[in-house]
Amino acid sequence: MRFLTENDIAEGTAAKHFFFSAIVMLVIGTLLAIVTSFRLAWPDIFPNDTPWLHFGRVRPVHVHFVVFGWIFMAFAGAMCYITPALCKTKLWSERLGLWNCWAWNLGMVVVFVTLINGLTTGREYQDLIWPVDVYVLLFMLLPLACNIWLTMLNRRIDGLYVTLWFFAAACLFIILTYFIGAIPDFFPVTGLAEAYMTWWHAHNILGLWITPVSAAIAYYIIPKISGNTLYSHKIG
Numbered sequence: 001m002r003f004l005t006e007n008d009i010a011e012g013t014a015a016k017h018f019f020f021s022a023i024v025m026l027v028i029g030t031l032l033a034i035v036t037s038f039r040l041a042w043p044d045i046f047p048n049d050t051p052w053l054h055f056g057r058v059r060p061v062h063v064h065f066v067v068f069g070w071i072f073m074a075f076a077g078a079m080c081y082i083t084p085a086l087c088k089t090k091l092w093s094e095r096l097g098l099w100n101c102w103a104w105n106l107g108m109v110v111v112f113v114t115l116i117n118g119l120t121t122g123r124e125y126q127d128l129i130w131p132v133d134v135y136v137l138l139f140m141l142l143p144l145a146c147n148i149w150l151t152m153l154n155r156r157i158d159g160l161y162v163t164l165w166f167f168a169a170a171c172l173f174i175i176l177t178y179f180i181g182a183i184p185d186f187f188p189v190t191g192l193a194e195a196y197m198t199w200w201h202a203h204n205i206l207g208l209w210i211t212p213v214s215a216a217i218a219y220y221i222i223p224k225i226s227g228n229t230l231y232s233h234k235i236g
Contacts, residue, residue: 014097018077025069087155166216
């Protein structure tokens with residue numbers, strides 16, 4: 001028995017695994033949304049002695065599977081596909097990307113188990129307890145960022161297309177956003193300060209991750225589909 005080497009893994013494998021996983025997360029997240037919708041409309045539709053079906057437990061799981069499962073993993077797949085294409089090189093490590101994808105899926109299992117059993121901080125979009133936060137940073141976000149950054153450093157072209165600037169910055173910002181948002185897990189932050197930090201974290205997931213990565217993908221896809229070059233790289 002031996003472990004896979006870089007030569008054993010075909011190009012694009014990590015991206016494909018991320019995309020497939022994102023689809024699975026979307027399906028699970030949608031099913032959880034249906035459960036929460038029924039629970040909200042008809043509170044007594046499920047037995048009250050099943051706490052893991054309560055609205056307050058199912059909704060955080062739904063949110064995390066849609067945001068950290070579907071959206072994040074779809075973006076990770078896009079990054080692992082687009083970055084090598086624009087850098088005219090291979091992904092720095094397909095093996096790291098594949099490992100990162102499996103670690104991400106394992107992380108989502110942990111997210112499901114902890115939240116559905118009521119192990120939560122109670123802060124919206126930052127519901128995970130601190131051991132899970134550490135896992136998210138070290139085994140989900142950081143490996144992805146390193147793989148993308150190192151691919152850019154090993155590019156075979158001069159300069160960086162605008163999409164790559166967005167990718168590079170977004171990887172840094174999401175790590176900083178998640179780290180700062182988790183500070184109340186480790187230090188006694190309460191009251192208004194805690195509310196500020198909670199929603200700073202929540203809004204920056206949108207403003208510093210989802211928005212820039214979406215723009216980056218658009219900068220890549222639209223010229224591809226239209227057959228035209230980007231109108232202005234400076235504006236981008």
